[in-house]
Amino acid sequence: NAGVMQNPRHLVRRRGQEARLRCSPMKGHSHVYWYRQLPEEGLKFMVYLQKENIIDESGMPKERFSAEFPKEGPSILRIQQVVRGDSAAYFCASNSYSNQPQHFGDGTRLSIL
Amino acid sequence: AQKITQTQPGMFVQEKEAVTLDCTYDTSDPSYGLFWYKQPSSGEMIFLIYQGSYDQQNATEGRYSLNFQKARKSANLVISASQLGDSAMYFCAMREGQGGSEKLVFGKGTKLTVNP
Numbered sequence: 151n152a153g154v155m156q157n158p159r160h161l162v163r164r165r166g167q168e169a170r171l172r173c174s175p176m177k178g179h180s181h182v183y184w185y186r187q188l189p190e191e192g193l194k195f196m197v198y199l200q201k202e203n204i205i206d207e208s209g210m211p212k213e214r215f216s217a218e219f220p221k222e223g224p225s226i227l228r229i230q231q232v233v234r235g236d237s238a239a240y241f242c243a244s245n246s247y248s249n250q251p252q253h254f255g256d257g258t259r260l261s262i263l
Numbered sequence: 264a265q266k267i268t269q270t271q272p273g274m275f276v277q278e279k280e281a282v283t284l285d286c287t288y289d290t291s292d293p294s295y296g297l298f299w300y301k302q303p304s305s306g307e308m309i310f311l312i313y314q315g316s317y318d319q320q321n322a323t324e325g326r327y328s329l330n331f332q333k334a335r336k337s338a339n340l341v342i343s344a345s346q347l348g349d350s351a352m353y354f355c356a357m358r359e360g361q362g363g364s365e366k367l368v369f370g371k372g373t374k375l376t377v378n379p
Contacts, residue, residue, distance in 0.1 A: 193308070194369070195367060198365055206366060208366075239306065249358075252310070252367060254310070
């Protein structure tokens with residue numbers, strides 16, 4: 151049973167470009183969560199989605215960031231007009247029921263030049 | 264106030280010995296869950312152990328056990344018989360059961376080094 155798959159593993163963008171991060175949850179999981187980890191910090195919650203619905207986006211910056219989890223295909227975290235401060239590791243997690251442990255992908259390391 | 268506090272930025276332990284990593288939490292919700300994750304230098308997040316607020320017994324998973332003291336609001340991770348491969352960052356996290364929010368709140372982590 152494949153785990154949570156994130157790609158790319160590393161992503162380099164120049165300031166002002168767009169970054170798209172993908173996450174395929176574990177088979178059978180319909181809940182997806184995105185977290186951001188700055189260097190030397192713990193993970194910070196960004197957004198919680200179920201298929202085609204955003205359930206909780208209280209951790210998402212108000213501008214430039216968006217997330218979706220379409221009926222078909224992976225969840226996408228999109229960052230428009232990236233800035234240096236967006237450099238971080240972005241983790242996706244999934245579970246089948248909301249009270250189950252969240253299983254994490256290996257993360258995407260985003261670097262902004 | 265921080266929801267999850269890990270007071271040990273770094274810990275050292277000799278191989279084959281036991282080590283306790285501290286975690287205290289703050290919540291007014293009677294229903295919550297506590298988690299520990301391991302993050303090796305390669306960067307992935309590995310789920311280790313879970314304790315529910317209503318669980319009567321402390322959780323155990325192999326060499327990992329959770330010393331859950333509800334009145335003190337602590338959920339310390341105990342690793343027995345440490346191995347070199349246990350060297351990593353360890354994060355304590357909490358999920359509160361309010362209003363359908365399932366987000367995890369993480370502490371800042373403890374870096375564990377196992378010495379040969």
